[in-house]
Amino acid sequence: MALSIHVNGGTEQKQFQEPVENPEFDYSQRGQWLRAAVLGANDGLVSVSSLLMGVGSVKQDVKAMVLAGFAGLVAGACSMAIGEFVSVYTQRDVEMAQMKRDGEKRSPVVDGNDRRMEKKERLPSPGLAAGASALAFSVGAVLPLLAAAFIRDHKVRMAVVVVVASVALMVFGVVGALLGGAPVAKSGGRVLVGGWIAMGITFGLTKLIGLNGM
Numbered sequence: 001m002a003l004s005i006h007v008n009g010g011t012e013q014k015q016f017q018e019p020v021e022n023p024e025f026d027y028s029q030r031g032q033w034l035r036a037a038v039l040g041a042n043d044g045l046v047s048v049s050s051l052l053m054g055v056g057s058v059k060q061d062v063k064a065m066v067l068a069g070f071a072g073l074v075a076g077a078c079s080m081a082i083g084e085f086v087s088v089y090t091q092r093d094v095e096m097a098q099m100k101r102d103g104e105k106r107s108p109v110v111d112g113n114d115r116r117m118e119k120k121e122r123l124p125s126p127g128l129a130a131g132a133s134a135l136a137f138s139v140g141a142v143l144p145l146l147a148a149a150f151i152r153d154h155k156v157r158m159a160v161v162v163v164v165a166s167v168a169l170m171v172f173g174v175v176g177a178l179l180g181g182a183p184v185a186k187s188g189g190r191v192l193v194g195g196w197i198a199m200g201i202t203f204g205l206t207k208l209i210g211l212n213g214m
Contacts, residue, residue, distance in 0.1 A: 035179045040080060040136030042172045046195045048072045048141040049165040050202040052148055053158065057203045058210030060154040069148065073141040081134035089126040096123070143168050162199065169195040 051072040055065050147164040151157040173191030177184045 035176060037132060037136040038172055038176045038179065040133050041140030042169070042176070042191065043080070044073070044076055044137035044140030045143060045165060045168050045172065046140075046198050047076050047137075049144040049161060049195065050198045052144055052161050053199045054202040054206035056148075056154070056158050056161070057207035062148065062152060062154075062157065065157070066145065066149050069141075069145040073138060073145060076141060077134040077137045080137045081130040084133035085126045085130035088124050088129040092123050092126060140168070140172070165195060165199065166192060 048069050052065050052069050055068040059065065144161045144165050147160045148157050151160055169192045170188050173188035174184050176182075176191070177187030180187075
């Protein structure tokens with residue numbers, strides 16, 4: 001009887017000591033989504049800031065700048081959403097086809113269907129990806145647009161657009177570096193200089209074409 005109690009006690013102790021297996025959260029997937037959102041916001045910021053600088057180089061009317069910036073925001077958001085939807089849907093079709101081929105090659109198991117369903121649930125959603133991409137672009141694009149909308153003086157308006165865009169570029173560059181594990185100073189500097197180059201080229205070429213009367 002003592003031996004039986006000892007065995008049962010050991011069994012119960014072993015059962016209590018066994019770790020409970022919990023599904024782990026995929027932090028890498030979350031990091032990829034966050035990094036994509038930062039890049040989308042950076043695209044919106046650079047695109048609309050450059051557009052405002054280009055229009056402002058030949059037009060001093062605040063209404064013309066704001067309308068052009070708003071059109072760039074809408075067009076860019078739609079373009080990002082459609083491109084992301086098509087890209088993710090294509091990737092999803094490829095992965096689904098690969099899962100089907102892998103399932104045909106392997107011998108059937110009891111939990112095979114459950115594993116395939118779990119893999120399908122982990123595939124990215126095209127609609128969600130498209131919405132997130134459009135939203136990220138719009139967030140970045142609206143910053144210089146709001147900065148330009150409430151300033152009447154043309155020179156001050158242009159300067160404010162550059163300042164707001166520069167600060168936002170530094171923030172996006174730092175956040176992107178932290179999410180990607182890259183050096184913060186170098187990453188932020190590259191993003192800032194890249195934005196300046198885009199705005200400068202757009203300003204210069206548009207002004208050149210405007211001076212030639214085209």
